[in-house]
Amino acid sequence: MPDKNNMEMRKEAEELMRQLTLDEKIGMIHGAELFRTAPVERLGIPALTMSDGPMGVRQEFEPASWKSVGNHDDYVTYLPCNSALAATWNRELARLTGEVLGAEARGRGKDVILGPGVNIKRSPLCGRNFEYFSEDPFLTKEMAVPYIQGVQKWDVAACVKHFAANNQETQRLWVDVKIDEKALREIYLPAFYDAVKKGDSYTIMGAYNKIYGEHCCESDFLLNQILRKEWGYEGVVISDWGGVHDTAKAANSELDIEMSVTDHFDEYYMAEPLKKLVEEGKISEKVIDEKVIRILMLMKRLHMLNGERKSGAYNTPKHRQAALDVARESVVLLKNSKGRLPLSPENTKEILVIGENADLMHALGGGSAEIKALYEITPLMGIKMLLGGNAKVTYVKGYCQDPREEDKDRNWQADSLENGGGEVECVNQADEALTLYRRLLREEAVMKAKKFDQVIFIGGLNHEQDCEGNDRADMKLPYEQDQLIEELLEANPDTVVVMAGGSPVEMGRWIDRADSVIWSWYAGMEGGRALAEVLFGRTNPSGKLPESFYKTHTDCSAHAWGNFAEKETADYAEGVFVGYRYLESYHVEPEFCFGHGLSYTSFEYESAELIKEDGRAYVECQIANTGKMDGKETVQIYLGPKEQKEGEPVRQLKGFEKVLLKSGEKKRLRIGIEDYSENRNVWVGSSLKDLRMCTGRKG
Numbered sequence: 001m002p003d004k005n006n007m008e009m010r011k012e013a014e015e016l017m018r019q020l021t022l023d024e025k026i027g028m029i030h031g032a033e034l035f036r037t038a039p040v041e042r043l044g045i046p047a048l049t050m051s052d053g054p055m056g057v058r059q060e061f062e063p064a065s066w067k068s069v070g071n072h073d074d075y076v077t078y079l080p081c082n083s084a085l086a087a088t089w090n091r092e093l094a095r096l097t098g099e100v101l102g103a104e105a106r107g108r109g110k111d112v113i114l115g116p117g118v119n120i121k122r123s124p125l126c127g128r129n130f131e132y133f134s135e136d137p138f139l140t141k142e143m144a145v146p147y148i149q150g151v152q153k154w155d156v157a158a159c160v161k162h163f164a165a166n167n168q169e170t171q172r173l174w175v176d177v178k179i180d181e182k183a184l185r186e187i188y189l190p191a192f193y194d195a196v197k198k199g200d201s202y203t204i205m206g207a208y209n210k211i212y213g214e215h216c217c218e219s220d221f222l223l224n225q226i227l228r229k230e231w232g233y234e235g236v237v238i239s240d241w242g243g244v245h246d247t248a249k250a251a252n253s254e255l256d257i258e259m260s261v262t263d264h265f266d267e268y269y270m271a272e273p274l275k276k277l278v279e280e281g282k283i284s285e286k287v288i289d290e291k292v293i294r295i296l297m298l299m300k301r302l303h304m305l306n307g308e309r310k311s312g313a314y315n316t317p318k319h320r321q322a323a324l325d326v327a328r329e330s331v332v333l334l335k336n337s338k339g340r341l342p343l344s345p346e347n348t349k350e351i352l353v354i355g356e357n358a359d360l361m362h363a364l365g366g367g368s369a370e371i372k373a374l375y376e377i378t379p380l381m382g383i384k385m386l387l388g389g390n391a392k393v394t395y396v397k398g399y400c401q402d403p404r405e406e407d408k409d410r411n412w413q414a415d416s417l418e419n420g421g422g423e424v425e426c427v428n429q430a431d432e433a434l435t436l437y438r439r440l441l442r443e444e445a446v447m448k449a450k451k452f453d454q455v456i457f458i459g460g461l462n463h464e465q466d467c468e469g470n471d472r473a474d475m476k477l478p479y480e481q482d483q484l485i486e487e488l489l490e491a492n493p494d495t496v497v498v499m500a501g502g503s504p505v506e507m508g509r510w511i512d513r514a515d516s517v518i519w520s521w522y523a524g525m526e527g528g529r530a531l532a533e534v535l536f537g538r539t540n541p542s543g544k545l546p547e548s549f550y551k552t553h554t555d556c557s558a559h560a561w562g563n564f565a566e567k568e569t570a571d572y573a574e575g576v577f578v579g580y581r582y583l584e585s586y587h588v589e590p591e592f593c594f595g596h597g598l599s600y601t602s603f604e605y606e607s608a609e610l611i612k613e614d615g616r617a618y619v620e621c622q623i624a625n626t627g628k629m630d631g632k633e634t635v636q637i638y639l640g641p642k643e644q645k646e647g648e649p650v651r652q653l654k655g656f657e658k659v660l661l662k663s664g665e666k667k668r669l670r671i672g673i674e675d676y677s678e679n680r681n682v683w684v685g686s687s688l689k690d691l692r693m694c695t696g697r698k699g
């Protein structure tokens with residue numbers, strides 16, 4: 001926000017604000033519908049219209065109930081989830097995703113899109129992890145900033161969420177986060193800081209949880225001290241839906257708009273109750289004026305009051321292409337120990353595909369991130385589309401979720417805040433009938449697997465586990481999949497294993513016997529096509545894990561040191577040792593490390609040099625593609641203290657760059673490093689466990 005413009009904008013907003021009555025002002029600072037504030041028609045001030053993201057623009061709801069309007073005009077481009085996007089490690093794809101989301105939001109007539117979510121994946125069990133980017137603050141912010149800029153190009157505001165330390169769903173409305181300020185500032189706040197400072201996010205959403213005993217949406221510490229005073233934020237702060245609990249506290253904090261899930265709009269804390277406090281002289285009207293000024297400034301930035309506003313568009317072929325581009329780069333090749341992948345499409349005459357996730361659509365699940373996708377290409381469809389009619393593709397389910405779960409109430413958000421708003425979901429309970437049914441599915445699949453040369457299993461999680469309001473109890477695969485995979489590998493050791501999901505799963509029971517393993521995510525409408533392209537070598541995989549894949553959840557510091565999914569207090573005793581920072585420093589081996597992801601080609605790191613120029617540090621390195629296929633490599637830079645100090649992780653990601661190299665090609669790259677100092681080592685590598693050089697030295 002350039003200063004001069006800001007000052008002028010503020011002056012104009014102040015003038016407009018002075019013409020408003022108290023009632024009109026109050027109407028602008030709370031929800032008058034579930035996703036909209038009240039307009040002031042006599043002065044030409046429109047309502048502020050919001051919609052959920054981040055995987056696309058959500059369906060239309062009735063103004064005062066969580067019933068879908070039910071028309072067919074709100075099907076949209078379904079984008080890969082933020083975890084998938086982060087796995088691309090490609091800032092330009094983050095920008096493109098933002099641009100698609102912004103254009104579609106505008107195309108659907110929205111002013112604010114409620115995303116991206118930039119909360120840190122503190123535990124692999126958090127049900128909303130699929131909406132978030134990473135366990136690492138640097139990767140998160142590097143993806144979030146271009147994303148936000150992309151959205152806002154379209155005269156739509158991004159709403160970076162959920163501010164802050166919103167890392168579990170259990171009792172999400174009441175849990176009090178106990179965290180030391182160093183960890184808060186080094187791990188949980190940087191993405192928000194960059195989102196507002198560099199990304200210029202016009203709005204930000206407060207979180208449900210408490211921090212230091214105060215609800216985030218009314219927190220003096222977070223909103224007044226940090227966001228406004230320290231960071232000088234001039235944008236609009238919006239509450240999470242139902243995140244406000246006290247009129248005076250909310251009004252006196254720097255919260256600007258209160259939203260909630262009920263239809264008693266006049267009873268919202270910042271509605272009639274606030275008006276009463278103003279009339280009684282207990283709260284100065286000036287407090288409200290300031291909020292209104294910021295909302296009017298936002299409207300000006302979005303050209304809602306003046307100038308020409310971009311119209312956007314949704315469901316364009318370009319948007320679908322973007323969804324495919326992101327999906328392609330998000331697929332992570334975890335293992336290919338016998339080089340069995342890619343499969344040859346020409347030699348595939350018969351293939352067996354097993355697993356419910358091969359044929360399951362995920363778009364309309366997960367909570368507020370649900371999407372009415374224009375279409376969703378499942379893995380099975382993607383495989384069939386790629387192979388064509390001359391190959392015989394046989395499909396069996398092999399496992400299934402509880403069919404009775406499938407008709408879950410789609411109107412869940414109406415009572416989503418009851419009982420504290422979230423709980424731990426135990427999915428691995430099955431009655432006799434379901435157990436028997438699963439056994440029959442398994443036997444059928446195993447019998448068939450013996451007869452086929454080529455077998456692909458596609459399983460993992462779905463939005464029963466990766467879902468708002470849920471945390472998982474553990475990392476175990478649901479629906480008896482472990483047993484199925486073990487038996488499949490026994491029946492046919494060449495079985496390719498594909499896992500889909502938003503968070504890692506335990507693989508210990510079978511990973512040593514599986515030679516080819518792929519991780520894909522909720523990868524949007526083109527996800528199945530992208531996966532098939534990787535399986536059959538049309539796309540060389542280049543995804544890298546944006547988070548540690550633990551062997552089991554107790555290897556994660558939030559469980560080993562701190563606590564997680566507790567009802568009253570979440571104790572972040574692990575401090576800054578989150579994710580790989582803990583694993584590396586305390587020698588705990590993950591199943592697959594942060595930054596891991598294989599390719600069908602090979603990359604040689606030929607040289608790496610530390611350069612200091614104009615007060616900034618860079619690594620200049622030369623990388624060669626020494627394999628037979630064109631491919632993309634993500635060069636990762638980690639910093640760590642030369643002499644180990646207590647409280648400082650041994651390595652932290654501080655730079656990366658993704659580069660396309662043709663087979664046989666070499667490129668020199670210059671990669672900026674954040675937080676460099678003389679007493680830190682610089683490692684350059686292909687993943688956290690595949691470091692190729694340390695400040696010039698090999699190794």
Ligand code: BGC
Nearest residue numbers: 052114161240241368416468
């Ligand atoms: C979620 C937000 C979402 C809002 C509106 C809340 O339950 O926490 O992320 O934007 O609902 O649907």
